[in-house]
Amino acid sequence: MLCRVIHLGDLDPIMAGFVTLGFPNCRGAIDGSHIPIQAPEHLAAQYINCKGCFPMVLQAMVDHCGQFTDIFIGWSGRMHNARMFRNSSLYQKLETGTSFPQQKIMVGDMEMPLCIVGDVAYSLMLWLMKPYISHLDPSRDRFNV
Template identity: 60%
Template sequence: MHKATFLELCELLFLALKCRNTRMRAALTVEKQVAIALWKLATLDCYRSVGNQFGVGKSTVGTAVNQVANAITDVLLSRVVTLGNVQVILDGFAAMGFPDCGAIDGTHIPILAPDHLANQYVNRKGYFSMVLQTLVDHKGRFTNINMGWPGKVHDARNFKNSRLYEQLQKGTYFPDQKITVGDVEMPVVILGVPAYPLLPWLMKPYTGSLDGSKEQFNYRLSKCRMVVERAFGHLKSR
C-alpha cells in the first residue's frame, strides 16, 4: 500500500478510531491501529508475532483488528460498494449481449479452522472457508456484497438469506424499469449459475438437451456472468 493511501485511510477512519489516553496508559494512535490491522490482514502472522512487530500485546492486536474492521464496515463500505448509475450498468451488459441485467455469484474465502462448529466451515472442496456473495456491474466492480456464511452452506441458501434477496423480492433494489423482449415484459434481472433459483428477476442457464436458441441464450448469459469470475480473480490475486 502506498503511503498516501495509508494516510488517506487513517484520515477517513480517524473519528471512528480515535481513543483517549487513560491514567494507566497512552492510547494507540489511529495510524498504529490501522497499521496493525493491515499487517494482520495481509499476512499469516499470528497475533503474538504481529504484536512483536509493533511493540504491543497480542490482545491489543486482536482489539485493533476488530475495531479497524468494524470502522471500515461502518464508515467506508457504503461509499465503496454502491449500485451507482444503474443505466450505465444496464447499457454495459446490453453491449455484451444481455439486456437489463446484473451478475451475481459466490466464492469461498479460505479461513483457519474455527474452534466452534468447525465442520460447518468445510466446503465441498475440503478446506475451511466463508462464503462471499457479490453482485457486480459490467466492469466487475462490486455493487453489493454479503459475507459471513460458513463454507458448507449452499449458494442458494446463502442468497435467500441475504439482504439483497429481500430487496430484489420486494422490487426495491433496482428502479422499476422494464423492457419488452418479443411479447414479454422483462424487468431488470440478475444472472446466476445453476445453483441459484430461477425467479422472475433471476436468470440462469438452461440445462439438459439444448437446441440452438437455448445454446445462444446460455452463451450470452455466460459471457456476461463471467464478469463476476474475473472480479473474484482480481480480488484473490491481490
C-alpha cells in the same frame, strides 16, 4: 456474520453495458466464492465444505465491468450459494421490489423486468435469470453464451 453493501455506479451505464454484452435490462451478475480461512477449532465442523476445506462464503454482485456493486460475506463454507442468497439483504430487496426501479422492456412479445443473472446454483425468478442446463438446442446455447 458480517454484512456490508457497496453500491457503485449509476444504473443506466450498467444496463447499457449489459446490453453490449447481449443481455438487455440486466442490473448485475451474482455468484458465490469460497474464501479459505483458518476455521475456529470449536466450530470447524460448521465450516468444512464438500471438498474438505474450511472456507467462508462470499457472495458478490458485479456490474458489466466486473466491479462489485453488492457484497455479502460471513457464512460458513457449508452454506449453499442459493441459501446464502435467500438470507441476504439483496434478496429481500429484490423480492420486495425495492432494489431496482420498476422498469420493464419488451423482448419480442414478452415484458421483461429488470433482472440480475446468476449461475445454475440459483433459483430462477422473475428478476433472476440463469442458464439453461442439460441438452441445449442452438437458441438456448446462444442464451447461455
